[in-house]
Amino acid sequence: xxxxxxxxxxxxxxxxxxxxxxxxDAVRGVNFDxxxxxxxxxxxxxxxxxxxxxxxxxxxxxxxxxxSGEALYRxxxxxxxxxxxxxxxxxxxxxxxxxxxxxxxxxxxxxxRQIAEPMIHHGGLSPKAARAKALxxxxxxxxxxxxxxxxxxxxxxxxxxxxxxxxxxxLANDPDILIADEPxxxxxxxxxxxILRLLKDLQNRLGMAIVFITHDLGIVRRFADRVYVMRAGxxxxxxxxxxxxxxxxxxxxxxxxxxxxxxxxxxVPDTAPVLLQGRGVSVSFKIKEGFFGKNxxxxxxxxxxxxxxRQGQTIGxxxxxxxxxxTLGRALLRLISxxxxxxxxxxxxxxADLRRDRPLRRQLQIVFQDPYGSLSPRLTVGQIITxxxxxxEPELSRKERDRxxxxxxxxxxxxxxxxxxxxxxxxxxxxxxxxxxxxxILKPKVLVLDEPTSALDRSVQKEIVDLLRKLQxxxxxxxxxxxxxLSVVRALADTVIVMKxxxxxxxxxxxxxxxxxxxxxxxxxxxxxxMSQEARREAEREAASAKEAEAS
Amino acid sequence: xSITEEPITLDEPTISGRxxxxxxxxxxxxxxxxxxxxxxLVVMAVASLVGPLVWPxxxxxxxxxxxxxxxxxxxxxxxxxxxxxxxxxxSRARVDVASVEVEGDKVRAEITDDDxxxxxxxxxxDRSDLFSNAKIAETSADGRSAVLEADVARxxxxxxxxxxxxxxxxxxxxxxxxxxxxxxLATVVALMIGVAYGATAGYLGGRVDNVMMRLVDxxxxxxxxxxxxxxxxxxxxxxxLMFIAVGAIEWLxxxxxxxxxxxxxxxxxFVEAAEALGVSNAGIVRRHIIPNVLGPxxxxxxxxxxxxxxxxxxxxxxxLGVQEPLTSLGVLISEGxxxxxxxxxxxxxxxxxxxxxxxxxxxxxxxxxxALDPKDR
Numbered sequence: 001x002x003x004x005x006x007x008x009x010x011x012x013x014x015x016x017x018x019x020x021x022x023x024x025d026a027v028r029g030v031n032f033d034x035x036x037x038x039x040x041x042x043x044x045x046x047x048x049x050x051x052x053x054x055x056x057x058x059x060x061x062x063x064x065x066x067x068s069g070e071a072l073y074r075x076x077x078x079x080x081x082x083x084x085x086x087x088x089x090x091x092x093x094x095x096x097x098x099x100x101x102x103x104x105x106x107x108x109x110x111x112x113r114q115i116a117e118p119m120i121h122h123g124g125l126s127p128k129a130a131r132a133k134a135l136x137x138x139x140x141x142x143x144x145x146x147x148x149x150x151x152x153x154x155x156x157x158x159x160x161x162x163x164x165x166x167x168x169x170x171l172a173n174d175p176d177i178l179i180a181d182e183p184x185x186x187x188x189x190x191x192x193x194x195i196l197r198l199l200k201d202l203q204n205r206l207g208m209a210i211v212f213i214t215h216d217l218g219i220v221r222r223f224a225d226r227v228y229v230m231r232a233g234x235x236x237x238x239x240x241x242x243x244x245x246x247x248x249x250x251x252x253x254x255x256x257x258x259x260x261x262x263x264x265x266x267x268v269p270d271t272a273p274v275l276l277q278g279r280g281v282s283v284s285f286k287i288k289e290g291f292f293g294k295n296x297x298x299x300x301x302x303x304x305x306x307x308x309x310r311q312g313q314t315i316g317x318x319x320x321x322x323x324x325x326x327t328l329g330r331a332l333l334r335l336i337s338x339x340x341x342x343x344x345x346x347x348x349x350x351x352a353d354l355r356r357d358r359p360l361r362r363q364l365q366i367v368f369q370d371p372y373g374s375l376s377p378r379l380t381v382g383q384i385i386t387x388x389x390x391x392x393e394p395e396l397s398r399k400e401r402d403r404x405x406x407x408x409x410x411x412x413x414x415x416x417x418x419x420x421x422x423x424x425x426x427x428x429x430x431x432x433x434x435x436x437x438x439x440x441i442l443k444p445k446v447l448v449l450d451e452p453t454s455a456l457d458r459s460v461q462k463e464i465v466d467l468l469r470k471l472q473x474x475x476x477x478x479x480x481x482x483x484x485x486l487s488v489v490r491a492l493a494d495t496v497i498v499m500k501x502x503x504x505x506x507x508x509x510x511x512x513x514x515x516x517x518x519x520x521x522x523x524x525x526x527x528x529x530x531m532s533q534e535a536r537r538e539a540e541r542e543a544a545s546a547k548e549a550e551a552s
Numbered sequence: 553x554s555i556t557e558e559p560i561t562l563d564e565p566t567i568s569g570r571x572x573x574x575x576x577x578x579x580x581x582x583x584x585x586x587x588x589x590x591x592x593l594v595v596m597a598v599a600s601l602v603g604p605l606v607w608p609x610x611x612x613x614x615x616x617x618x619x620x621x622x623x624x625x626x627x628x629x630x631x632x633x634x635x636x637x638x639x640x641x642x643s644r645a646r647v648d649v650a651s652v653e654v655e656g657d658k659v660r661a662e663i664t665d666d667d668x669x670x671x672x673x674x675x676x677x678d679r680s681d682l683f684s685n686a687k688i689a690e691t692s693a694d695g696r697s698a699v700l701e702a703d704v705a706r707x708x709x710x711x712x713x714x715x716x717x718x719x720x721x722x723x724x725x726x727x728x729x730x731x732x733x734x735x736x737l738a739t740v741v742a743l744m745i746g747v748a749y750g751a752t753a754g755y756l757g758g759r760v761d762n763v764m765m766r767l768v769d770x771x772x773x774x775x776x777x778x779x780x781x782x783x784x785x786x787x788x789x790x791x792x793l794m795f796i797a798v799g800a801i802e803w804l805x806x807x808x809x810x811x812x813x814x815x816x817x818x819x820x821x822f823v824e825a826a827e828a829l830g831v832s833n834a835g836i837v838r839r840h841i842i843p844n845v846l847g848p849x850x851x852x853x854x855x856x857x858x859x860x861x862x863x864x865x866x867x868x869x870x871x872l873g874v875q876e877p878l879t880s881l882g883v884l885i886s887e888g889x890x891x892x893x894x895x896x897x898x899x900x901x902x903x904x905x906x907x908x909x910x911x912x913x914x915x916x917x918x919x920x921x922x923a924l925d926p927k928d929r
Binding site for chain 2: 335359369375388424435
């Protein structure tokens with residue numbers, strides 16, 4: 001680092017929330033420093049207080065939150081500034097980008113206007129000058145066709161582009177500190193890599209400090225200079241990135257580092273019976289546009305795709321958002337209508353109404369991505385798990401159903417005593433176990449897992465992966481594992497299908513595809529997903545050359 | 553490891569969790585405005601049920617001597633009215649009054665007549681609301697003069713009386729009872745039709761939804777007053793008609809709200825999960841959709857009750873509502889408005905009762921909304 005001057009130093013920061021049941025301490029005495037021009041990462045799992053730490057600095061806490069301690073920005077204590085003074089600093093010298101690029105832009109205003117507005121009000125620029133500056137910023141964040149994009153509405157842009165616009169807005173007044181709260185979590189891996197590269201590049205050019213909040217250690221390794229590891233509102237370990245990754249001291253850091261899912265699955269022999277087969281499966285949605293649907297066209301979500309799932313096999317379906325992988329999973333379960341043949345145990349499902357055909361339906365089950373959305377909030381866990389039994393074995397007595405619920409909960413390693421509780425009292429990982437129990441109670445043969453680990457912390461992901469593996473071993477289940485997370489797929493699947501825009505890009509044994517990707521798209525995906533030390537060194541080299549160029 | 557073979561005892565302790573409703577209740581308890589409102593509402597409801605049983609005046613009893621007397625905490629009759637009233641009663645009996653004395657709760661009148669005093673003249677005295685137990689205490693030897701004694705009936709009209717001499721408080725009790733009953737019943741009617749209709753339309757979607765909601769639009773376009781007048785013309789004025797009229801209109805809003813909620817709910821993964829389990833449409837609507845729309849519905853319900861009460865008051869004000877001698881707050885206020893200048897209490901007290909009910913229900917509704925959706929704040 002060229003300078004060691006601290007632009008921000010936080011001492012003994014405490015954040016607490018007053019709730020109906022008492023006070024919750026989200027952050028308990030955190031100290032950290034940010035030197036100008038450096039990148040500091042704050043890493044932690046959900047609930048560690050990492051977001052609340054920076055929210056309190058920006059004065060953005062929820063109304064029942066209270067922050068104490070000291071946060072000195074160039075000699076001014078951010079926690080004690082009047083709202084007016086704070087407003088002059090935030091959005092100007094300290095700016096922030098958020099996780100969700102879809103919802104952080106106002107859908108009613110054009111992009112150019114949204115960028116220009118704060119410059120007109122804060123910076124006192126004329127509308128014309130502000131527009132010119134906005135254009136410059138859009139070019140800076142490398143939005144193609146920047147002149148035309150100025151007049152676009154947010155919904156016309158992709159997630160990655162919107163995040164670029166957010167970055168452009170954050171850079172408008174040459175900030176000293178850019179706070180990025182999980183800026184890439186909602187984006188696909190390849191776009192994630194682009195955004196990170198852009199941020200690094202902008203930092204080299206503009207020299208602001210970046211406070212980077214993330215749960216993803218892969219990003220930290222490549223991107224940050226120093227790292228603070230947070231757990232339960234406290235910093236458990238801090239230090240230079242190179243130091244912490246090589247010699248982690250705290251057990252929690254070690255656990256985080258070791259939390260990448262491990263192991264791999266042996267492919268099933270070709271003699272294993274075929275359970276589910278799809279031949280030329282296509283799903284298309286009619287998009288109506290214009291009055292009376294004049295310009296309606298068909299969007300092909302899944303385009304002529306074939307796959308064969310054998311008993312005990314796990315097929316990993318990989319692809320970025322919009323690649324049609326979830327649609328494929330739903331089509332194979334006949335939850336949405338499709339064209340082509342779907343054959344389950346020699347029986348053609350294409351015309352079958354699985355709602356009516358109960359015996360078939362119970363063989364094919366699904367676990368969803370969002371453990372918060374997939375459990376009905378008004379039913380107890382016991383009721384949720386046994387709902388399938390009400391349909392498929394209506395003759396069971398209440399007591400028998402209860403016994404089966406206890407069994408199913410034990411199977412997914414949850415305490416059966418909790419079956420009278422409601423879903424909102426459980427953590428994300430526990431809820432995902434409940435969702436798995438709900439599917440398993442019907443003793444299905446095929447389980448479609450639609451991103452079951454994506455919404456979970458790394459350490460919890462690992463547990464779920466272990467559980468899925470155990471269930472597969474015990475029941476000889478076949479999985480269709482849909483995910484954008486390549487490391488989980490590598491650990492769990494024996495066969496991989498890479499999808500893009502509804503078509504198969506590449507398929508083969510997991511080992512082969514991961515070790516020797518054939519297609520460019522697969523290579524790109526792999527490179528973005530497994531950010532290696534290589535990539536970090538490369539970034540450093542880029543940075544060094546950029547600095548040289550600046551100096552000369 | 554095989555868990556399935558272990559003996560499973562069902563007697564192990566179960567932890568029962570707090571449902572979202574219980575959570576909401578805890579939050580609602582902490583809301584002072586809502587709890588005060590709830591208390592007031594309960595007090596008013598109990599008063600309207602028990603009040604007429606214990607209150608000395610029936611709501612339809614006419615006190616012809618006390619027409620439009622102002623509200624007072626003192627007992628009626630006032631002292632200065634007793635003597636002239638007794639004289640008037642006796643003059644109707646065509647006897648001469650020598651003197652009238654008031655002693656505490658008794659009144660004594662010395663009377664003389666040309667003929668013998670007929671003991672039946674006590675009826676003239678008893679007929680007045682002021683006196684009771686009139687009797688001839690002494691009669692002179694010739695029978696031409698006598699002393700008549702009567703008890704003075706002490707009556708309390710703490711809210712005054714109306715233009716027909718009926719006790720206003722008793723009538724207000726009755727009116728609250730009728731208004732709350734109409735409010736609750738019409739709301740329940742609206743709730744049941746609206747929730748079932750809206751959830752069905754929203755969940756089935758597509759063409760069914762289109763047809764069902766267009767029907768709602770058609771019903772919306774009927775002018776409410778016109779609709780009520782039509783009903784009154786065909787079926788005459790009666791109490792049940794009010795429920796039908798109000799309920800038939802108000803379920804439309806409910807259906808729209810529930811349909812909107814359902815549309816967003818059916819995209820949620822737990823509904824999709826139920827579909828994947830093979831649950832039938834009816835099962836999904838019953839177990840997943842309806843329990844999840846009940847939150848907003850409960851809020852809307854508490855806001856619908858006052859709306860219905862107001863509607864009923866409006867109809868009664870126009871003379872299309874409940875019939876005499878039954879009454880409702882709307883009728884009372886309508887009468888009060890006519891007598892505003894001479895007898896302000898006739899307007900004041902029913903208005904206070906209505907305002908209290910409406911305030912309470914609205915505060916409870918707001919409290920419920922905050923309690924059910926704490927993120928809203």
